[in-house]
Amino acid sequence: PHPAASRLTVGARLSLETMTTRIVVALDWTPNTNHAGFFIAASDGLYAAAGLDVVLKSPDADPAEKLTPARQVAAGKAQFAVAPSESAVSFSTTDHEVPKLTAVAALLQGNASAICTLKSSGIDRPAKLAGKRYASYDGRFEDPIVAKMVSNDGGDGAAVLFHSLEMHAYAEGETMGAGSVVASYLSKDSSDSIGSSRLAERAGQELNYFALEDYGIPYGFAPVLLTHPDMLSGDLATATKAFLQATAEGYKRAAAYPAAAAAALCSTGHASLADRAFVEASAAAIAGKFLTSSGSWGTMELERWTAFVDFLASSGILTDREKKPIPRERLDENTLFTNDFL
Numbered sequence: 133p134h135p136a137a138s139r140l141t142v143g144a145r146l147s148l149e150t151m152t153t154r155i156v157v158a159l160d161w162t163p164n165t166n167h168a169g170f171f172i173a174a175s176d177g178l179y180a181a182a183g184l185d186v187v188l189k190s191p192d193a194d195p196a197e198k199l200t201p202a203r204q205v206a207a208g209k210a211q212f213a214v215a216p217s218e219s220a221v222s223f224s225t226t227d228h229e230v231p232k233l234t235a236v237a238a239l240l241q242g243n244a245s246a247i248c249t250l251k252s253s254g255i256d257r258p259a260k261l262a263g264k265r266y267a268s269y270d271g272r273f274e275d276p277i278v279a280k281m282v283s284n285d286g287g288d289g290a291a292v293l294f295h296s297l298e299m300h301a302y303a304e305g306e307t308m309g310a311g312s313v314v315a316s317y318l319s320k321d322s323s324d325s326i327g328s329s330r331l332a333e334r335a336g337q338e339l340n341y342f343a344l345e346d347y348g349i350p351y352g353f354a355p356v357l358l359t360h361p362d363m364l365s366g367d368l369a370t371a372t373k374a375f376l377q378a379t380a381e382g383y384k385r386a387a388a389y390p391a392a393a394a395a396a397l398c399s400t401g402h403a404s405l406a407d408r409a410f411v412e413a414s415a416a417a418i419a420g421k422f423l424t425s426s427g428s429w430g431t432m433e434l435e436r437w438t439a440f441v442d443f444l445a446s447s448g449i450l451t452d453r454e455k456k457p458i459p460r461e462r463l464d465e466n467t468l469f470t471n472d473f474l
Contacts, residue, residue, distance in 0.1 A: 153184065155184055155185070155211045155212065156186075156189055156212075157170060157189060157211070157213070157214070157357075158191075158201035158209070158210040158214065159191060159201065160201050160214040160215055161190075162191065162402055163190055163397055163400050163402050163404070164404070164405075165394075166239055166240065166244070166418070167188070167214070168382075168383070168394075168397060168415060168422075169382035169384075169385070169386045169393075170188050171396040172385045172386050172392060174382075175399060178381055182375070182377065183374065184374060184375055189204075189210060197209075200213075200215070200219075201213035201358075202223065202233060202358055205358060205359060205360050206230050206231050208360070212359050212363075213357070213359075214355045214358075216245070216271075216354045217235065217353050217355075217440060218272075218274070218352065218440075219233065219271075219356075220235045220356065220468040221441065221450075221463070221468060222271070223358075224463060224467060224468055225452060225458050226452075227452065231361050231362075232361060233358040233359065234469060235356040235357065235468060235469035236357055236359050236372065236470060236474075237379070237429070237430030237431075237473075237474060238356050238430055239355050239356065239383075239422075240353070240355070240421045240422060241423065241424055242436075243352065243354040244354060244421065245343075245354045246342055246343050247278065247341070247342045247344070248339045248340060248341050249261070250338070250339060251338040252338070255340070257285055257342070258281050258287060258342050258347055259282060259287030262282060262287040262288040262292060263288075263291050263293070264292065266278055266292050266293065268296055272451075273449055275292075276447070277344070280348075280349065281347045281348070281349050284348040285347050350436075350443050352437060353432055353436060353437075356432070372473050373473050376430065376473050376474055380430055380474065383422045384422075386415070386419065386422055387419045387423050390415035390419045391412060391415070391416075394408065394412040394415040397411055428474070431471055431474060434465065437465040441463055441465045442460070445463075
């Protein structure tokens, strides 16, 4: 079955009667191998066995939905969101009356994010992005991180031209086909990268990938699974634990059986997964990144969160929405995540 948008209607606080059985996961991208554990857990009946009705909501399932996955959780439209770790930082440092979302699991151990450029552009290193257009989703920390990456490579980060995109704009001819935007974020080795690579190849283009850590960016876990604070207390915490337990088993199966992971994804019928050989190659490439060295899934290390927040603060990136610096001592990274529900 194709993942459909949620028809659940809830307020800012989550409903116990509904949420103990129905869970909506807002994905950060169309179904891809980063999400393999979710789809195996669904197809193998792990969620059903735990008494959960889990909806895996692809961002293209509801064209009218304009909220990011994390904002859908904050608004009560979803219970979990797949998002980058800086989303937890963002919600923790927002002065508005919004819930402070918490990361409850890392989908991958470490970070799979990378910046990609068109090889035809001649931009074979981040420094050459100065004066070029970068496709941005306007996250509070995304653009400054990219600018810092460019500067760390010897370029002028202030000269990068940030071009705002709507979700899935890589498929727009104006963006990729015409080459008006030469760089953006992708997740290396996952099938969303493969899909975007194929879009480029159809236009006679190939892509370069630049890992953030290779250019002095101690990036956090990416992606992570964020949830509403209501899901971490009372009876709703029981649903959270059941969901994460089933999901962990799904990711363990994805790590052990990449072909099964690819099959579960392809069974969704999503157009981006039409080339099964590519999905299988991606599933095999990413399988070793799902689990810790001890074989567990989802665990996050405080040291990695600390290094990321230290970097944001020392680089002048840790600011509020009015671009005013946030003192490092104001942000306790211990509040950004928890392993207690794994």
